[in-house]
Amino acid sequence: MLSWTEHAQYTQNSKTGAEHFVGLHRSLAAHGRSPALCRSRQGTPDRPAPPRTQSRPLAAGMAQQYARGAAAVAVIRLNNPPLNTLSSAVVRALEQGVKKADVDPAVKAVVICGTNGTFSAGADIRGFSSVQAGDRPSLTSVINLIERSEKPVVAAIEGMALGGGLEVALGCHYRIAHVQAWVGLPEVTLGLLPGAGGTQRLPRLIGVPAALDLITTGKHVLAAEALKLGIIDEIVEENTIDAAIHLANKVSGLGTMGQGIVTSLVKAKMSVVALEQDQKQLEVGVRAVTSLLEHEASKMQWIGQRPDACDPALLQFTLDFGVLQDADLVIEAVFEDMALKKEIFHKLSAICKPGSFLCTNTSALDIDEIASATSRPHQVIGTHFFSPAHVMKLLEIIRGRHTSPITIATAMGLAKTIGKIGVVVGNCFGFVGNRMMTPYAEQAVFLLEEGCKPEEVDQALEGFGFNMGPFRMSDLAGLDVGWRSRKGQGLTGPELAPGTPARLRGRRRYSPLPDLLCENGRYGQKTGMGWYQYEKPGARIANPDPWLHNFLIGYRDSHHIKARFIDEEEILERCLYTLINEGFQILDDGIASAPEDIDVIYIHGYGWPKHRGGPMFYASTIGLPRILAKLQKYSEAHPDIPRVQPSAFLKKLVLVGNPPLKEWMSHAGHQSSKL
Numbered sequence: 324m325l326s327w328t329e330h331a332q333y334t335q336n337s338k339t340g341a342e343h344f345v346g347l348h349r350s351l352a353a354h355g356r357s358p359a360l361c362r363s364r365q366g367t368p369d370r371p372a373p374p375r376t377q378s379r380p381l382a383a384g385m386a387q388q389y390a391r392g393a394a395a396v397a398v399i400r401l402n403n404p405p406l407n408t409l410s411s412a413v414v415r416a417l418e419q420g421v422k423k424a425d426v427d428p429a430v431k432a433v434v435i436c437g438t439n440g441t442f443s444a445g446a447d448i449r450g451f452s453s454v455q456a457g458d459r460p461s462l463t464s465v466i467n468l469i470e471r472s473e474k475p476v477v478a479a480i481e482g483m484a485l486g487g488g489l490e491v492a493l494g495c496h497y498r499i500a501h502v503q504a505w506v507g508l509p510e511v512t513l514g515l516l517p518g519a520g521g522t523q524r525l526p527r528l529i530g531v532p533a534a535l536d537l538i539t540t541g542k543h544v545l546a547a548e549a550l551k552l553g554i555i556d557e558i559v560e561e562n563t564i565d566a567a568i569h570l571a572n573k574v575s576g577l578g579t580m581g582q583g584i585v586t587s588l589v590k591a592k593m594s595v596v597a598l599e600q601d602q603k604q605l606e607v608g609v610r611a612v613t614s615l616l617e618h619e620a621s622k623m624q625w626i627g628q629r630p631d632a633c634d635p636a637l638l639q640f641t642l643d644f645g646v647l648q649d650a651d652l653v654i655e656a657v658f659e660d661m662a663l664k665k666e667i668f669h670k671l672s673a674i675c676k677p678g679s680f681l682c683t684n685t686s687a688l689d690i691d692e693i694a695s696a697t698s699r700p701h702q703v704i705g706t707h708f709f710s711p712a713h714v715m716k717l718l719e720i721i722r723g724r725h726t727s728p729i730t731i732a733t734a735m736g737l738a739k740t741i742g743k744i745g746v747v748v749g750n751c752f753g754f755v756g757n758r759m760m761t762p763y764a765e766q767a768v769f770l771l772e773e774g775c776k777p778e779e780v781d782q783a784l785e786g787f788g789f790n791m792g793p794f795r796m797s798d799l800a801g802l803d804v805g806w807r808s809r810k811g812q813g814l815t816g817p818e819l820a821p822g823t824p825a826r827l828r829g830r831r832r833y834s835p836l837p838d839l840l841c842e843n844g845r846y847g848q849k850t851g852m853g854w855y856q857y858e859k860p861g862a863r864i865a866n867p868d869p870w871l872h873n874f875l876i877g878y879r880d881s882h883h884i885k886a887r888f889i890d891e892e893e894i895l896e897r898c899l900y901t902l903i904n905e906g907f908q909i910l911d912d913g914i915a916s917a918p919e920d921i922d923v924i925y926i927h928g929y930g931w932p933k934h935r936g937g938p939m940f941y942a943s944t945i946g947l948p949r950i951l952a953k954l955q956k957y958s959e960a961h962p963d964i965p966r967v968q969p970s971a972f973l974k975k976l977v978l979v980g981n982p983p984l985k986e987w988m989s990h991a992g993h994q995s996s997k998l
Contacts, residue, residue, distance in 0.1 A: 432571035445486025583712025788932025798847035
């Protein structure tokens with residue numbers, strides 16, 4: 324039997340003496356013993372049980388937050404005494420815990436552990452024949468959810484991780500085990516095979532021969548052997564959960580973007596120090612950057628250029644922050660988290676020499692707030708690289724309120740040196756490129772609400788000249804990227820005020836459709852389903868999805884939206900004209916110095932069709948009066964969409980006679996450039 328209780332509590336961390344809020348949660352109290360895929364409990368004569376941790380047993384699915392500097396780690400404990408077998412209730416609660424951690428902006432990483440000195444002895448075999456498909460999420464689907472989480476997930480293994488328990492750990496990104504723990508896949512002893520991905524993940528992790536030996540014999544291995552095989556990443560003798568929390572709190576500085584930036588710098592024959600704070604991630608970064616440099620050298624040789632520019636001797640990898648004390652310029656490339664970036668910049672300000680320039684690779688965050696964490700805000704600047712950074716030509720350079728002219732000039736010089744096209748812009752959420760993309764993508768989703776299918780919108784915009792329409796592009800980039808941003812802005816997720824209407828944020832229209840897809844695990848190509856369906860996760864061919872079409876019909880019915888036919892002309896006008904309208908607002912706000920800057924950004928960073936000359940040039944060719952008239956028409960039809968309301972600057976330009984593009988800024992009434 325299971326009893327559910329709702330309560331709020333505080334827990335005391337005895338090690339640090341710090342009080343950490345747990346919050347409102349549901350607690351599972353499981354009773355009775357469950358047969359498992361092994362017969363031992365806490366230990367055997369040759370495998371003694373590890374010391375029990377002092378923390379209070381928590382239910383599966385419950386997230387306990389530990390503060391470590393700027394970040395927080397959600398701890399999800401599997402709790403089904405005596406062996407934490409994966410019953411239906413435990414699997415369901417684990418899914419809820421992972422989903423809660425994924426959508427909580429305060430959570431930066433996750434630790435999954437067991438209770439009472441045991442991780443999990445595997446599946447509850449009593450449920451094999453009684454649970455029908457659809458009664459609960461499958462263990463496979465929950466492990467897939469763990470694996471594709473954008474937040475690092477660490478398994479803290481004490482006692483045993485057997486069968487489905489080990490499969491849960493294999494779905495995590497890292498595994499730490501107590502020295503006395505043991506792991507295995509004993510299903511074969513019952514005439515079964517691992518059924519939740521173990522036959523796929525274990526061979527990828529340790530190779531086919533070693534994995535086959537474990538899978539076909541069902542034997543268990545102690546932590547020391549598991550470490551040698553590569554099943555686990557680290558062994559500890561003390562508190563396993565604390566060690567996992569410590570690992571989860573470490574920053575990943577050599578991710579995909581960091582690797583591309585390092586490659587760009589080395590190709591330009593610059594001496595580079597690449598910093599990481601975790602040995603395993605550092606090793607991953609070394610291999611990735613080395614591979615990229617070899618590939619770039621091969622390409623250069625193929626086209627008849629000297630490949631010696633990609634000299635790995637120019638590159639030093641380190642875990643030591645202190646090495647940066649002599650750096651002339653530092654580029655931070657961690658994920659988009661303001662608290663984390665401020666923590667790093669505070670540290671850089673103390674370590675780097677007084678003349679060092681501090682750059683942040685951010686796509687949207689406030690440069691001035693990041694600079695406020697330093698003693699040198701005049702030497703802080705945004706350098707927004709586009710992925711893949713060693714390929715994409717655009718570098719959006721963001722000046723803050725205090726950024727000095729010499730800092731701007733240095734960043735522009737860096738762009739030229741590494742072969743990028745640098746464009747200086749002002750500081751606002753999303754800067755120029757992403758700020759203009761917001762109304763474009765917003766209109767595309769509104770069109771779905773009103774009657775379009777994703778493929779109809781994409782076909783119209785691809786016919787205009789884009790390589791990809793907004794929905795194919797969203798599937799490629801990952802729907803969860805925008806979802807995290809919206810949660811960070813409080814538009815959805817746990818920060819959203821209770822009782823907020825689904826389709827309104829204040830008085831502004833809002834579409835929850837992208838959020839609903841993410842809640843259903845539809846992140847795009849990487850999950851094999853998003854706005855389209857794909858043959859398998861990672862596949863690139865987008866196929867119209869009957870499930871989504873039916874979902875849209877049900878969504879419209881539930882919100883009393885009558886579907887209507889929308890022609891290609893309206894699709895193009897609503898998507899493109901709102902994007903252009905935001906460009907006029909950006910010019911009026913002084914975020915861009917000239918319309919040509921916006922055009923360069925969109926041609927080189929956002930796939931705007933070159934033969935159209937960029938969005939602002941395109942606006943000048945079709946005539947500002949036409950754009951104004953169309954925007955007025957759509958704003959009257961949709962008064963709850965502020966971004967459709969014509970910019971005051973656009974109205975002014977029409978009023979003064981629709982001047983040519985080169986004369987627009989003479990009517991702006993301000994000078995935005997600091998150069």
